[in-house]
Amino acid sequence: IDRTTTGKGLLKDYTYCQLQEFNLKINDSVTSYKVPKLSDILVLAKDKIILNLDLKDIKPLSFYMLLKEYEMEHNVMSFIWNKETIKELINIDSLYAVLPLSANKSEMESNLESYQSPLQHFIEESYNPENMIWAHENGIKVFVNSLWDEDIDLNNGNTYSLDSLLVLRPAIIQTDHPKLMIDYLKKKGLHD
Numbered sequence: 001i002d003r004t005t006t007g008k009g010l011l012k013d014y015t016y017c018q019l020q021e022f023n024l025k026i027n028d029s030v031t032s033y034k035v036p037k038l039s040d041i042l043v044l045a046k047d048k049i050i051l052n053l054d055l056k057d058i059k060p061l062s063f064y065m066l067l068k069e070y071e072m073e074h075n076v077m078s079f080i081w082n083k084e085t086i087k088e089l090i091n092i093d094s095l096y097a098v099l100p101l102s103a104n105k106s107e108m109e110s111n112l113e114s115y116q117s118p119l120q121h122f123i124e125e126s127y128n129p130e131n132m133i134w135a136h137e138n139g140i141k142v143f144v145n146s147l148w149d150e151d152i153d154l155n156n157g158n159t160y161s162l163d164s165l166l167v168l169r170p171a172i173i174q175t176d177h178p179k180l181m182i183d184y185l186k187k188k189g190l191h192d
Helices: 038-045 059-071 085-091 105-115 127-135 148-154 160-166 177-189
Strands: 051-055 074-080 097-099 119-122 142-143 173-174
Touching: 038 051, 038 059, 059 085, 074 085, 085 097, 085 105, 097 119, 105 119, 105 127, 119 127, 127 142, 148 160, 148 177
Parallel strands: 051 074, 074 097, 119 142, 142 173
Antiparallel strands: none
16 A cells, blocks of 8 residues: 555555545545545546456455446456466456456467467566457457556656557556546557
8 A cells, every 4th residue: 555545564464444544646646545445436427437347355246246336347447466366257247347467479379379368468578569469359458557657757748668668559548647648649640
């Protein structure tokens, strides 16, 4: 929780009440906001944005039923480390948007075969022209992360590193600065 709150340590080591002692941060700026419950976020996001939920230790059916209760089961995508959790969620709902990590060509091909997900999360090692050609040929929408250098540079008005990311045309970009990112993409004719 160090990056996003005034607390220290791992989320799993705190109760929800204990988390309420901390404030959310944006970069180094502390906000007045507290750590919300997932249900609070689902209410705020409904009909506005698609959420990327990074799932670690969840009970897939309980998690899915919460999404369904808020009619958000098809308005989220999830990066999931545990391959069994991916399979369980797909078994619950074959349309659930999983983002399997694809660090190399072997994982890209395996993820396509195993999950038949049209989404894959590419990282620095896999995000290259050759793999992007493969992704396009196989109908894969590539998700990339701009949370580090690209986001820092964008927030400081420098777009060189972001432009380097955009040249390969990912379908989905994760950012801590969605308004800045959308405004920049619109300016470049890459977002409607």
